[in-house]
Amino acid sequence: MSADRDATDVRTDVLVVGAGVAGLACAHDLLAAGVAVRVVEADAEVGGRMRTDRVEGFVVDRGFQVFNTSYPQVRGRLDLRPLRLRPFTPGVLIHTESGRLRFSDPTRRPRTLPDLLPGRLAGTRDLLALAVLSGRDMLAPPRLLKSATDTTTRTALADAGISDTFVERFFRPFLSGVFLEDELVTSSRFFHLVWRSMLRGTLCLPAEGIGAVPRALAAALPEGTVRLETPVERLTDDGALTVAGRELAARAVVVATGPGALAALLPRAGVPAYRTVTTYYHVAPTSPLAEPTLLVDTRRRFLNTCVLSDVAPGHAPRGHALVATSVLGGDAEGREREVRGALREAYGTGTDGWDLLTVRTVADALPAMAPPQPLVRTSRVAAGRYACGDHRATGSVQGALASGARAAGEVLRDLGR
Template sequence: PRHLGDLRPGRLAGPRDLLALGALSARDLLAPVRLLKRGEDRTTRTALAAAGFSEEFVERFFRPFLSGVFLEDELETSARFFHLVWRSMLRGNLCLPAEGIGAVPRLLADALPAGTVRLERAVAALTDDGVELVTGAELPARAVVVATGPGPAAVLLPGLDVPAYRVVTTYYHVGARSPLAEPTLLTDTRGRFLNTCVLTEVVPGYAPAGLSLIATSVLGEDTPGRERAVREALGDAYGADSDGWDLLTSRTVRDALPVMTPPQPLGRTARVAPGRYVCGDHRATGSVQGALASGARAAREVARDLGR
């Protein structure tokens, strides 16, 4: 409510786009999920045009923001997925765990009996009786759930249908002063970066006291000269002198998100063969939420098949 003034006609958008935004948001916020999943799927760009948004507003607002969510900048991603994402964003807040994203699997593992989860045991192959680790050791199991991400899953389960993946690179810069004293995600209508955020404004503990950590993502690989261009764009976006920032590191993730062009089923069975299951974002939607939903479905199917 504190920021409702930003929605005054003419600031972010004209009356027509504001009306369309209100109608779309009310529906996505309140309608049952099964309604959002129903009907013929189409691209997000087509769905936004059908919802009455002007091309100009789509380019100025939706495209810059959603490029960072979909990891593609043509709005070719499934509208079903878009509506689910929009619903989640209206119902909750963007957030970062104070202890990093690893805190989420740690929380899940801590709820299990001690010794259930064994780390650093890479699986080399599935056997008739369970799995074989890269060390050569064998672990017997009545059911095996492959939750490895798409590349290793296709190796462990030959013939498995896996989608192509989107690539993202994130640059981490360190500055002596925060270029923006608020926990806000900035996007770029000129497409020079997907989004950028002063992480230490969200979680101060992400850097030692007195330093600011700025994370900026771009589509695709880290190519020669790209960091320089991004740094210049950041100086412009933040209105700050970015020349003095140190590049802490950059990370390219080649299997960051599955390609989700329409039609998207939004959920597929985990069963691939007797005693063999697969789960992960590529079996549901490209998100932590999708990965969790897919894992829960695999658990239900295993329990049913084992007669539990």
């Protein structure tokens, strides 16, 4: 990978603007078909929103993210072994006003079956309804889930026979962290696909942080394909013009950037509203949990929290614990203090001695996916102009990768390849 100042420009078949996972997947498929491709990226690293920083010896992702092993695009594109994936517990802890409850998958951890006894987390009718919903989502062909009538997630849960009490106790606090909205107005189609992926896969963290995923995708491309630190100012009739004034000639241009740059470069593409999330990273002297499990709050003072160093020990230097806690929206004065107070209750330990390491706000973390939600959108915007990203599929790594693949296919067809 090189920077904008390197090399002399030559005409290429396809220019991909943006080296997030969608753009990298698109480039890979185009190259595999024998098409000359160049990828330009404004930042100094690949990954887009999937980036990892080193902060005072700690591994910090740009916002809390997890990696799901069940996604078809993930299985087809990545060798997972070099990522050294570290799994979360198959379940969550739920902080309630009457104490902490555990929701686990007893098919993976039979010893947790007592946690699902009627009367603890939910009643018998709710547990039976959950079993039916989960069995259907896990075993049904994905096309059936994608073609079902689209409603809100809350309506879908009610239609499945799940009570409001169980929704408020488990689904709402848990899914708020998945959808980045706490009213469960997200597409039911997307919910069923997400629930299926969780049942069939494992939620993990790469040992070196989520940024290891796009780095692995970029490493599979030929040397010199990706040019870093090359922001594009605008598209031209012949390709694109960089901020540095360099012409990048190409027969086709695929814009695989975040929503802001996409709207500037391809105004006709149409960009949905995005959800904002802020993650607070605290350093504690010891782990307040001592297990690799997500913790959610029925009062929804935070989306979720976990001890990252319990999941991937290398995320924190020896003798320290790294705690990540996410909330909806941006950072604000006094908010960290409120979060710290909520964590004191949720973890059942003092937090005054915790140090705030850093704060990460991601303004375009996830596209809003209200019903009816199209799960597939064409990448074609105009002649020779294409767009890809999670905003043209589903708000997930699977959606971003699939969108990149779809863009590559449409470009190849239009080029007669």
